[in-house]
Amino acid sequence: MSKIPINKNVDIIAQFADQAFDQKDIQTLKSIAEDSLEKFNSPEYSKLDRAILVYHGATSYANYISLVHNGVMQYSEESNNESDFEFCIYLYRKSLDFFRAFRENNDSWNKADAIEKQYYSNYLQMLYVNYANDLNQCGRLLQSISQLQHGVASHFSMAVGNMAAKLITYGQYDYDIGHSHIFFKEAHHLLLEALEGDLHEDARLIFLRQKEWLEKYFPEDFLEEPYSLKDISLGETNEEKNYRMWCLENTFFLNTLNDAFYYPLVAHDCIHLPEIVTDIQTGYKFHGLFNQLKQEYVSARFMIYDGLHNRGEHYSDKDVLMYNTLDYPIYGLSIEMVKCAFRSLYSLFDRIAFFINDYFELGIKERDVSYKSIWEGRKGGKGGYEYSLDLKKAMTGTDTYNLPLIGLYWLFKDVGKKEIKHDYLEPAIKQISDIRHSLEHRYFKLHDSLFVPHEEPALSDTLAKSVKIDVFKSTCMQLLRYSREAIILLVLAVHREEQLRNEQRDANRLVAHMYLDKFEDTWKQIF
Numbered sequence: 001m002s003k004i005p006i007n008k009n010v011d012i013i014a015q016f017a018d019q020a021f022d023q024k025d026i027q028t029l030k031s032i033a034e035d036s037l038e039k040f041n042s043p044e045y046s047k048l049d050r051a052i053l054v055y056h057g058a059t060s061y062a063n064y065i066s067l068v069h070n071g072v073m074q075y076s077e078e079s080n081n082e083s084d085f086e087f088c089i090y091l092y093r094k095s096l097d098f099f100r101a102f103r104e105n106n107d108s109w110n111k112a113d114a115i116e117k118q119y120y121s122n123y124l125q126m127l128y129v130n131y132a133n134d135l136n137q138c139g140r141l142l143q144s145i146s147q148l149q150h151g152v153a154s155h156f157s158m159a160v161g162n163m164a165a166k167l168i169t170y171g172q173y174d175y176d177i178g179h180s181h182i183f184f185k186e187a188h189h190l191l192l193e194a195l196e197g198d199l200h201e202d203a204r205l206i207f208l209r210q211k212e213w214l215e216k217y218f219p220e221d222f223l224e225e226p227y228s229l230k231d232i233s234l235g236e237t238n239e240e241k242n243y244r245m246w247c248l249e250n251t252f253f254l255n256t257l258n259d260a261f262y263y264p265l266v267a268h269d270c271i272h273l274p275e276i277v278t279d280i281q282t283g284y285k286f287h288g289l290f291n292q293l294k295q296e297y298v299s300a301r302f303m304i305y306d307g308l309h310n311r312g313e314h315y316s317d318k319d320v321l322m323y324n325t326l327d328y329p330i331y332g333l334s335i336e337m338v339k340c341a342f343r344s345l346y347s348l349f350d351r352i353a354f355f356i357n358d359y360f361e362l363g364i365k366e367r368d369v370s371y372k373s374i375w376e377g378r379k380g381g382k383g384g385y386e387y388s389l390d391l392k393k394a395m396t397g398t399d400t401y402n403l404p405l406i407g408l409y410w411l412f413k414d415v416g417k418k419e420i421k422h423d424y425l426e427p428a429i430k431q432i433s434d435i436r437h438s439l440e441h442r443y444f445k446l447h448d449s450l451f452v453p454h455e456e457p458a459l460s461d462t463l464a465k466s467v468k469i470d471v472f473k474s475t476c477m478q479l480l481r482y483s484r485e486a487i488i489l490l491v492l493a494v495h496r497e498e499q500l501r502n503e504q505r506d507a508n509r510l511v512a513h514m515y516l517d518k519f520e521d522t523w524k525q526i527f
Contacts, residue, residue, distance in 0.1 A: 005116040007049045009039075010056070017056050021063045033061035033091060037422055040098070047108050048120060051098035055127050058091035062130060073137060073406075075396045085138060086413075086420050092131040093427060099124050125156045132162060139407025141170050141492070142485045145259050146251070152190070157197025161207040164190035167260060168210060173404055174256050175274035175495040181227070186260060188214050188223045229263040243305055252301055252480055254294060254487060269298055271488060274495040277502070277511055286494075287516060289355050293490075296348060297483055300341035304476050307338035327461060328448035330469055335446055339439055342476055345483045346436055349415055352408075352486055356391070359494065363388030371412045400500055404492035411489065415482055432475050438465035446472055 013032060020028035036057025040050040065071060065084050074081045102108050102120060112120070132147040145166050151159020164187040171183030191211040195204065214223060234241040234248075244267045251258050254269040273290050314333040322331060349371040356374050357364045364387055368379055377390040395405040414426040417433050424430055438444035445464035454460040467475075505511075 005048070005113065005119050006052055007045055010045070010049050010053050013053065014056050017060045017063075020060070021067075024067055026064050026067050029060040029064040029067070033057040033064065033087070036060075036091065037094075040094075047098055047102035047105065048112070048116060051095050051102055052119070052123050054091055054095040054098060055123055058088055058095055058127075059130055061088045061091060062134060071137065073396075075392050083420070085134065086418070086425050087422075089131075089134055089138070090420055090423065090425055090427075092127065092134065095127055096131070097427065099127070121154075125151045125154065125159060129156075129158050129162055132166070136166060136169065138410040139403045139405070139489070140410055140485075141166065141173070141404065141407055142259050142488060145170065155193070155197070157194045157199050158203060160190050160197065161194030161199065161203060164188075164194065164207065165210055168214070169403075170256065170259070173492045173496060175491070176256065176271075179256050181222075182229075182257060183260065184214055184218060185223055185225075185227050188218075229261060229265045231264050234264050234267055242309075243302065246305055247301065250477065250480075252484060254297065254484060256488060269294060271491055273491060274498055276494065276498060277505070284516065286355065286359060289351070290491075291519070293348060293351060293355075293487055296344055296351075297487060300344045300483070301480060303337040303341035303344075304480065307334040307336075307341070308473055308476075310334050325461065327445075327454065327466075328451040330446040330448060338472070338476060339444070342436070342479060343439055345479050348483050349412065349486060352490055355490065356408075360391060360394070360497070361388055362391060372416050375409055375412070402493055402496045402500070404489045404496055408486060408489045408493060411482065411486055415486075428478065431471070432479060434465060435467060435472065435475055 013036075016028065017032050019025075020032065034057075036054050039045070040053055045053065061084070065081070065088060069081050069084065073085055099120065102112075109117075128147045128151050132144045135147065136144040145163065148159050148163040148166065152163050167183040167187040167190070171180035171187070174180045174183070188211065191207050191214070194207050195211065199207070234244040244264075247253050248258065248262050248264070248267045251262075253267060254271045255266055256271060257266045272294075273287055276286055278286075311334065317332050350369070353371040353374045354366075354369050356362070357369045362374060364373060364379070365385075373379070375392055376387075377392065378384060378386045391405070392409065394400050395402040395409070414429055417429050418425040435444065443464050445461060445466050447466060447468050449468050449470050451466075451468060453466065
């Protein structure tokens with residue numbers, strides 16, 4: 001008998017987890033999840049052991065949620081199980097961190113044999129699928145799709161089938177019918193592939209029902225006809241082409257298709273607000289605010305790209321006297337552009353909250369609006385007051401259910417540094433938050449990757465928040481993803497709300513259309 005490549009205790013825990021789920025033993029499932037966080041610090045476990053151990057903890061807790069809550073999240077004051085979903089997501093994220101640590105550590109990866117690497121691959125694929133499903137339940141549609149890309153690329157049948165399911169959901173919430181049809185076609189193609197693979201019978205039945213749903217509502221020739229995403233030019237200059245390719249490959253375009261496709265035809269920021277029905281006195285304020293959100297995002301996106309890629313000197317930095325502090329500091333216009341972009345991206349979340357407060361008529365006073373306050377239902381403390389609308393109750397009501405809005409709520413938990421029992425819900429957010437605080441209020445210092453901190457306090461810069469450039473770069477990229485996700489979820493949430501309002505509107509009430517012309521690119525300048 002060949003030796004298993006993981007600690008025998010981890011293998012025993014896996015067997016207990018399967019047995020507990022089969023027997024619907026919710027207490028054991030819960031204990032396995034809670035114990036996994038205490039066990040992984042033990043020196044007896046390798047990096048791969050820890051990754052798999054916490055994976056079993058996360059999966060056990062997901063099974064606990066399915067048995068206790070039927071997999072449904074509850075938000076009311078009388079019955080609220082958000083903390084259960086938070087803990088489950090946290091465990092999946094910790095497991096992912098351990099898998100990355102195992103893969104990125106040259107010693108552990110180079111010493112791993114073929115069986116260990118196969119364990120790594122198999123468990124990682126299952127983790128991505130399970131994590132994606134939990135994210136989808138929380139409305140994080142874009143993140144859910146992102147987590148499945150690895151499994152789809154390797155033709156893992158469960159990932160392929162789940163990707164199809166997520167694209168169907170995405171297409172149902174997208175206001176752009178052309179985009180929705182492309183998602184449905186791609187989903188049908190993926191379901192055909194998944195159903196030919198190795199699947200558990202329960203999963204096969206679910207995917208088969210989704211395939212039948214598509215075939216019920218769309219003609220066969222429509223589903224089988226290839227969609228056209230032909231190549232187009234990415235720009236007139238090499239600089240523009242390189243920038244647009246960077247955006248495309250990193251999924252940075254404000255275009256829902258970019259979440260699933262990386263063709264040049266997708267390389268533009270076409271998303272905007274859907275049709276909104278308002279009183280005639282309201283005017284175009286929502287479209288004006290959304291214009292500004294888009295402009296700030298795309299400008300910050302370019303400043304980050306340009307600042308990280310343009311490493312030459314700039315004439316504005318000439319004859320600016322500075323001293324070499326011997327710790328490989330980085331100064332110059334390029335890096336200051338990236339810092340400004342970082343701050344600008346963070347401000348988008350409060351601006352989105354400002355939009356939500358007005359559009360959903362929450363009744364929060366302007367000075368009290370923030371991406372945290374819009375979910376609270378009331379203003380606490382001295383001079384507190386009840387909001388006109390409790391947004392959390394509204395977005396989860398039977399007749400007002402709004403999955404993209406729920407996704408915004410869960411995204412803001414990450415960005416807002418939501419604390420849970422063991423850590424932050426998103427462990428990586430501490431780095432982003434600390435950088436933001438230092439940029440806004442303290443002293444932030446970037447260093448070349450060669451920088452080794454001085455051990456002697458007298459030689460170190462104790463005032464500074466010191467960060468290496470490669471860490472700052474990855475942090476900026478993550479903040480760009482958060483910002484893009486927030487903007488797109490806002491659009492989908494508005495579209496869903498407009499559908500709900502239309503269903504409740506008096507059918508005899510006259511609604512007149514008002515046409516908005518395109519703001520030409522040549523106007524985007526100071527005249």
